Structures are given as C-alpha cells and as structure tokens.
Amino acid sequence: MGNVLVAQSGGPTVAINASLAGVIEGTLGSRYDKIYGSINGILGIKNDNVIDLTAVVANDPRFLKRLKTTPAMYLGSCRFKLPGVDSNDPIYNTLFDQFNKYQIEAFFYIGGNDSMDTVDKLSAYAAKIGSNIRFVGVPKTVDNDLCVTDHTPGFGSAAKYIATSTMEVIFDAQIYDNPSVTIIEVMGRDAGWLTAATALAKNECCDGPDLIYLPEVPFDRDKFIQDLANLLKEKNNIVVAVSEGIRDDKGEYISAATGTLDNFGHAQLSGAGKTLEYLVKDKLGVKVRSIEVNVLQRAAAHMSSLTDINESEAIGKKAVDIAEEGVTGAMVTMERISNAPYEIKLNYAKIHDIANEAKEVPQDWINPEHNGVTSDMVMYLKPLVIGLPDVEYKDGLPVYVSREN
Amino acid sequence: MGNVLVAQSGGPTVAINASLAGVIEGTLGSRYDKIYGSINGILGIKNDNVIDLTAVVANDPRFLKRLKTTPAMYLGSCRFKLPGVDSNDPIYNTLFDQFNKYQIEAFFYIGGNDSMDTVDKLSAYAAKIGSNIRFVGVPKTVDNDLCVTDHTPGFGSAAKYIATSTMEVIFDAQIYDNPSVTIIEVMGRDAGWLTAATALAKNECCDGPDLIYLPEVPFDRDKFIQDLANLLKEKNNIVVAVSEGIRDDKGEYISAATGTLDNFGHAQLSGAGKTLEYLVKDKLGVKVRSIEVNVLQRAAAHMSSLTDINESEAIGKKAVDIAEEGVTGAMVTMERISNAPYEIKLNYAKIHDIANEAKEVPQDWINPEHNGVTSDMVMYLKPLVIGLPDVEYKDGLPVYVSREN
Numbered sequence: 001m002g003n004v005l006v007a008q009s010g011g012p013t014v015a016i017n018a019s020l021a022g023v024i025e026g027t028l029g030s031r032y033d034k035i036y037g038s039i040n041g042i043l044g045i046k047n048d049n050v051i052d053l054t055a056v057v058a059n060d061p062r063f064l065k066r067l068k069t070t071p072a073m074y075l076g077s078c079r080f081k082l083p084g085v086d087s088n089d090p091i092y093n094t095l096f097d098q099f100n101k102y103q104i105e106a107f108f109y110i111g112g113n114d115s116m117d118t119v120d121k122l123s124a125y126a127a128k129i130g131s132n133i134r135f136v137g138v139p140k141t142v143d144n145d146l147c148v149t150d151h152t153p154g155f156g157s158a159a160k161y162i163a164t165s166t167m168e169v170i171f172d173a174q175i176y177d178n179p180s181v182t183i184i185e186v187m188g189r190d191a192g193w194l195t196a197a198t199a200l201a202k203n204e205c206c207d208g209p210d211l212i213y214l215p216e217v218p219f220d221r222d223k224f225i226q227d228l229a230n231l232l233k234e235k236n237n238i239v240v241a242v243s244e245g246i247r248d249d250k251g252e253y254i255s256a257a258t259g260t261l262d263n264f265g266h267a268q269l270s271g272a273g274k275t276l277e278y279l280v281k282d283k284l285g286v287k288v289r290s291i292e293v294n295v296l297q298r299a300a301a302h303m304s305s306l307t308d309i310n311e312s313e314a315i316g317k318k319a320v321d322i323a324e325e326g327v328t329g330a331m332v333t334m335e336r337i338s339n340a341p342y343e344i345k346l347n348y349a350k351i352h353d354i355a356n357e358a359k360e361v362p363q364d365w366i367n368p369e370h371n372g373v374t375s376d377m378v379m380y381l382k383p384l385v386i387g388l389p390d391v392e393y394k395d396g397l398p399v400y401v402s403r404e405n
Numbered sequence: 406m407g408n409v410l411v412a413q414s415g416g417p418t419v420a421i422n423a424s425l426a427g428v429i430e431g432t433l434g435s436r437y438d439k440i441y442g443s444i445n446g447i448l449g450i451k452n453d454n455v456i457d458l459t460a461v462v463a464n465d466p467r468f469l470k471r472l473k474t475t476p477a478m479y480l481g482s483c484r485f486k487l488p489g490v491d492s493n494d495p496i497y498n499t500l501f502d503q504f505n506k507y508q509i510e511a512f513f514y515i516g517g518n519d520s521m522d523t524v525d526k527l528s529a530y531a532a533k534i535g536s537n538i539r540f541v542g543v544p545k546t547v548d549n550d551l552c553v554t555d556h557t558p559g560f561g562s563a564a565k566y567i568a569t570s571t572m573e574v575i576f577d578a579q580i581y582d583n584p585s586v587t588i589i590e591v592m593g594r595d596a597g598w599l600t601a602a603t604a605l606a607k608n609e610c611c612d613g614p615d616l617i618y619l620p621e622v623p624f625d626r627d628k629f630i631q632d633l634a635n636l637l638k639e640k641n642n643i644v645v646a647v648s649e650g651i652r653d654d655k656g657e658y659i660s661a662a663t664g665t666l667d668n669f670g671h672a673q674l675s676g677a678g679k680t681l682e683y684l685v686k687d688k689l690g691v692k693v694r695s696i697e698v699n700v701l702q703r704a705a706a707h708m709s710s711l712t713d714i715n716e717s718e719a720i721g722k723k724a725v726d727i728a729e730e731g732v733t734g735a736m737v738t739m740e741r742i743s744n745a746p747y748e749i750k751l752n753y754a755k756i757h758d759i760a761n762e763a764k765e766v767p768q769d770w771i772n773p774e775h776n777g778v779t780s781d782m783v784m785y786l787k788p789l790v791i792g793l794p795d796v797e798y799k800d801g802l803p804v805y806v807s808r809e810n
Contacts, residue, residue: 012577040582072576079581164802168704171477171805172417176484177445205805291699299573303707305801385801396710396790397569400576400610 002105003034004320006053009041009111009118010079012072013154014301015312016140019110020075021068022316023138024053030320036102039403041078041111042118045098046091051075051403062392063401068309069391070400071301081114085124092125099133106134106323110316112141112152113358116331120351123329134323137331137351138316142298144193145358148349149333153315154298156308156384159197161300162186162293163385166201166209166241169291173237181228181280182239183290184209185273187297189245192216192361194297196373197381198241210238215245216361217370219254224276225283227371232286242272302398306387311344318346342383407510408439409725411458414446414516414523415484417477418559419706420717421545424515425480426473427721428543429458435725441507444808446483447514447523450503451496456808467797468806473714474796475805476706486519490529497530504538511539511728515721517546517557518763521736525756528734539728542736542756543721547703549598550763553754554738558720559703561713561789564602566705567591567698568790571606571614571646574696578642586633586685587644588695589614590678592702594650597621597766599702601778602786603646615643620650621766622775624659629681630688632776637691647677707803711792716749723751747788 006023008016020037027035034054038044057063067074083089099107107122109115116137123135139146144155166184173182186195192214202208210231213219219242231238246254254272270278273290280288315332322330330348337343365377392399411428413421425442432440440458443449462468472479488494504512512527514520521542528540544551549560571589578587591600597619607613615636618624624647636643651659659677675683678695685693720737727735735753742748770782797804 012580043582070576071573073580076582077580160801164707165701165705167802167805168476168706169700171475171706171807172700172704174807175417175478175482177448177481200800200802203800203802205807207809289700291701292697294696295574295577295694296570296696296701299577300570301573301576302569307801382800387801388798393793395605395608395787396565396712396792397572397605397608400572402576402579402610404612 001031001033002103003036004032004106004108004323005036005038005045005050005099005102005104006075006108006110007038007041007044008073008075009077009109009115010141011112011298012077013140013142013298014071014157014304015154015308016072016110017070017074018068018309018312019138019140019153019316021064022313023108023110023319024057024064025313026317026320028057030324032105032320036104037075040076042080042095043078044075045095048098050102066392066399066401068313069301069304069389069398071299074401074403079114082118082121085121085128095122096129096131104133106136106320108136108138108319108323110138110140112139113146116351116354119331120329123351126328134326134328136319136323136327138319139331140312142194143188143191145191145360146354147357147359148354150336150344151334151384153308153312155193157304158194158297159200159381160305160385161303162194162197162297163200164303165293166198166239167206170201170206170209170239173239177236178287179232180237180287180289181284182237183273183276183288184239184241185244185271185290185292186241187293188215188243190215190358190360192243195241195243196361196377199373199378200381200385209241211240211371212373213240213242213246213371214361214366215243215247216363217366218249219246220249221279225279228280228284232284242276244272246272301400302391304389305385306389307384309389314346322348339379339383406436406438407508408441409437409511409513409728410441410443410450410455410504410507410509411480411513411515412443412446412449413478413480414482414514414520415546416517416703417482418545418547418703419476419562419709420559420713421477421515422475422479423473423714423717424543424545424558424721426469427718428513428515428724429462429469430718431722431725433462435729437510437725441509442480445481447485447500448483449480450500453503455507471797471804471806473718474706474709474794474803476704479806479808484519487523487526490526490533500527501530501534501536509538511541511725513541513543513724513728515543515545517544518551521756521759524736525734528756531733539731539733541724541728541732543724544736545717547599548593548596550596550765551759552762552764553759555741555749556739556789558713558717560598562709563599563702564605564786565710565790566708567599567602567702568605569708570698571603571644572611575606575611575614575644578644582641583692584637585642585692585694586689587642588678588681588685588693589644589646590649590676590695590697591646592698593620593648595620595763595765597648600646600648601766601782604778604783605786605790614646616645616776617778618645618647618651618776619766619771620648620652621768622771623654624651625654626684630684633685633689637689647681649677651677706805707796709794710790711794712789714794719751727753744784744788
C-alpha cells in the first residue's frame, strides 16, 4: 500500500482548498494509505517540507468542511518552473528520491498553466526512468483561461463576487442626480472572462454596467469617449467595466500610457482604470471615479459560488479516481452537457495538449461595437455563480482554516 | 389626519434603506395617514419630485423586506446645505408651502452631519413661523463620527465587510514564502473607526493586520519603515491597515506628498496606500502591494451586519414614535447599556448639540506605539458586526430594489 502527495501552486482562488478537500476525501475512500501535503508547491518536496494530512483530518473533524470554504492556499504556493526533462538537472533526481522516501504512488498538483507544465514534465520524466508514479493535474484559475475544460475551478466564485460588487457599485453610483462615470477595473491580463462576468449585474433589479471592454479586441480611446458622450445624453450615471489588460491597436497596454512619477522620481504605471479616469476627466469634465477590484476578486470566500465549490471538490476526488485507474500526465476537465438544467461531466485530458496554451473569449461572444458581451456569453456564465456555500461564522466573521492557527 | 415625508441625504451606506423601511413601518403603525418620499433629498421637495411610498408598499408585499437589505439610497441623495434660518432666503417659503401642499405633519431626514444641520434649521424655522411640523433626524454614516450616539447606523456593516475582506487579504498574502508587504487603505478622512475595524480580523483563524495607522495620531514615515523592518525579521508577510486620512506631524496628508503627473500634465494625488507602497518599495525593496477598499466598504450589502440592519430599522421606527410624541429638532440616538450581553437603548438628543461636530477615536483606544488599537476598541467593535441578514438571492446574485426596476 502506497501513499499520495498533494500540493498547490500559482495564484490563489477561493476554490483551490475545495479541490484539496476533494483530493483528501478521494484518498480516504481509495486503496491509497496516507495523504501527504507539500508546503509551497513543489518546493516543499525539494526542501522536505511535507505534512501528514491524514493526521490533520483525524485530529479535527471540522477541518474538511472548513477547508472547503477557506480562501487562498492551505498548503501555500510557489512560482517554480521545472527545467526541461532532458536537461539532466539534478532536481528530478531529488524529487523522485523524495517520492520514494514517502512511498508516493500518485502526485496531485492543484494549479494553473504553470502547474500543468510541471505535471507534464514529471510524468514525462517518470516514463523516461520507468517509474510507475501517477501525476495528475487539478485545474484552478480565476482567469478561466485553461483550454480543453469548459471552465476552471475558482472562476465561478470570482465571477459571482465581481457581478455582485458591480451591482453594488451601480447602486452606489446612482444616488446623485448629476452626471458621473464610474470605471471598474477587473483582473484579466489576456483573457476577458472575469470582466465579462460584470454583465451578470444586468438583471431584474439592476441595469448592469453600461459598457464592457475586454482585452480580446483593441481598445480605442476616441471610441470610448464617444460611447460615454452618447450615453450621457440618455442617462446620468454611467458604469463601465474594463479588463486590466485592455490594449490599443498597436498592442500597447492602456495602463502603460500614463507617465506618472512618484516622489522618488520612479516612473509608476497606472492601471487601466486609473488611466481612463484621467482621460474621462480631461475629455468630458464629468465627475469620474475608478475602482480596482484588486485581490478581493480572487480571495472573497465569503461570496463564493456553491456550484464552483462543489465542482472544485468533485474534481479533486476525480483526480484520485483516475490515478487509481492508472492515468498519468493528465488534467481533470469539465464538459458542459447542458445549460438548462445545468449539467457537467467530469473527464480528463492529456496535459501535453493543454499546458502553456490560453483560452480567450471567443470573438463572437463580444458585441460588434466592442463595448459589451452577447447573450451567449451570459448563458455560459449564469449557471457558474449559483448557490452560496454554508460558510461557518464566529463573532460575525467567517471561520477559515490555516496551518498556523 | 396628516401625512409624513421622508428623504435621504449624504453618502450611501448599506443600512440607510433599512432606516427608510423602519420609518415606513413606523408610519403604517401610527396615527399618520400617508408617507411620501422626496427624491434626491430635500431637493425633491423643492422641485416637487415626491412619490407616494404608501402606494409602493401596497403594490409589492416583498418591497419592505427587500428594501431592508438594499444598499445605497432608494430615494436618491443630494449634497445641499440650507442657508441660515435668518437669511430670509425664499427656499424656506418654498419648502413649507410644499409641506402644506402634501399636508405634512412630520419630516424625517436620514443622513449624516449635513442632513442633521438641515433638520436643525428646518425645526428652527418652524418655531420661528409657528409651524407645528415635526423634524426628526435619522442618523447614518459609515464613518461612525456622529456625536452623542454610541455608534451610527451603517458603521457596523462597513466594519464587518472591512474585517472580512482584511482576513481574506491576509490569507491571500500568506501563500508565498517570500517577504512581502500588503497595505490596505480604508475610508475615513478624519476618524479612524473604519480602519480600526480591521483589528477584528485578529481571531482564532487569522493573525489580523500587523500594523494599524489611524488619522487621530500623526503618521511618522521613518517610524513606519522601522515598524516594518522590525516585523520582517520575525515573519514574511506583513499586512498593514491605514486610514485614507493619515497626516504627518505638520498636518499634511500622506496622500498629498506624491507629485504624480498624468499624461495631460495634471498633478494627480495618490492615496495614502499607494504613497506608502512607493515608500516601502524604495526603502525596503520587498514585494509590496496596496489595496484601496474603495466604495465597496459602504456598498457591500451582501456582507452587512444583521445587528446594524436591525438597529437601523428600529431607529427609523423610533423616529416616527418621537414625532408622534411631539418631539422636533432631534436626532434618534443609541446608548450602549452593556457589551455582554450586548444591549442598546434608543433615545434622542437635540440636534443643535450634535450637528457639525465630529467624533474621533479616543486617544486611549490607540496603542502607545501609534500602530495599533487597544482591547477596549475591539470590545466596542465586536457586537456591531454580529449576524448576517436574510438576503434574497436570484440566479446566484442578491435581489435589491430600485425605483427604476
């Protein structure tokens, strides 16, 4: 009887710990013996910073339920890219020695594109040296930019938080009877999925954002000002959602255009939202404010999607299932069977076809004016934000778990 | 049988509509006949932009429950200061003509300091002309800076959102094993109550912010860098909460110190958080990020405090009660009877003693190092964030009410 090892890597989401809970639950119900956790991704294996998760679960009956709704990464993260499999780099020897020391039969890596690259290389190296260890990737990213899977764990919760916050910003913006422009800057350097989620704020009780700009199409400053000027003839309070990654037709980030200087003489880059705030103030002279949603969009576990949390957990369990079946070098994926009723099927795909490729918003889900999204996009997004997990509260605040406390 | 009129004014909170619901409920159970709502504060009376709230309630049985948890202001807001009572300004005639036209016996103004000034002046004018109309103020402000009352409606919800978001930012900041500084900028130009609420993030599952800087004491840049350098010897990921209104010992805003320029040549002011981000980068060279919580701290109804929402509603009802008893020129207040069990008593005070005065954080609730708050502050804050209201959801998002939809 062998053991399994799990680690987390890349930027945080609120659903990565639900996937960790799923991997733990899957292991407890499997033929595997213990489950170990590597601290700070693959670096924990290298540095022998490994904990016994079987013991953690045994010591605290509330641990798994709390873990499911805890934001960020219980095991910590790293940004570490493995060298090529044929590089003869000693790190591979080190890692496989560690796997043997802990009698590891399967390794699960919860992360984004870079983590999938690691799984790909480790499985290739295992094949090269004739090792039977299984390497399975468990996807996560708020950006929703992984290929092959319908959507990524973590995205639905971020989308829900962003859509709700957009509604609340719109209510806030509408109280005065004077012209105003409010710009919400949403994460997404290359993919506009999260910014598109602001469209969910258009519903029976809210008009939604008036304009939405994604990085998949070039951003035209003059057209933007014209869009605003037209709208201001019809209504007073305009709310705009922009992706941090919008670029002009030369491919230059809008955020790079301002030459701001701090008081030490360093050039500082303003974000897209702040840059457009200056532009609107200059060109239209109306009251204008920009809001950067910032890290809260990937950390706000108090507003996560039950659908996302449950799927993330299921994907963690599925990873253990396919490892037991002998699958390696693969990532668990979701296929959408139908929108209404919403139904997905878990599957897996060879990582070699996924890693290092990004999935952008399709051009035909962006409106012809390039300032909004289509109903197809809204239909795609809608099921992903349904439901609120049962988060435990104490003294008015959520209860989360951490290794230290 | 006469009618009553209600209006909202000043900046939004998530509890102003709960107070509006309370005023409506109080009126429905009183000897008064109809309740009218003035759109955009006192300007709606002047411009005859008034709606019949009795009819709105009668037409939608779900209205009051939804209104209680809707952010911002259902009736809209204004920033309008009445001239002096003895100015002979024709606005007073206009307003009192309108009161007579709608047979108004009592006017309720939900707002902050400026709105209380309006209530003070209207009641003084009524006394001057021998009018029997009652004028009662219903307090609100996220800043918690109104005198006489133990705390203000709207503050508890903002405190809960800020404390929760601080916890989530701390979890987010801790995932990497490298030194980092994260700076959270919280609202509060002159009073540090909201920034102090980040201290609630210190609990069984979270270390809380490492340093907290309030505007009530001078901010020393060198001491700040020394505080950070000392902490970085003990731990990797430092989280700092600062009020937007921190000032140096000459009274200059820290936000005013940076001479940033936008691409039109205008000087732009960076906020305190961004300014300290530049300072840390320059002096300590560690990874640093600043987060401006921005308008979400006053708009995030999805994370409001049940205690706050219930108190805000009760205060609205109380305002109608005291108007019926003949009180005028007064604001409803809360007295704290005890902390454990938490108990408050509603009362009222002459507005003349309240308006235009601000309540700061007491010096002895700030630690001697000027970088944190005391246990007295935490005891004061703790009861105010308890409980989550029963917010209605549809398609995964909260259901709020607006006049348009």
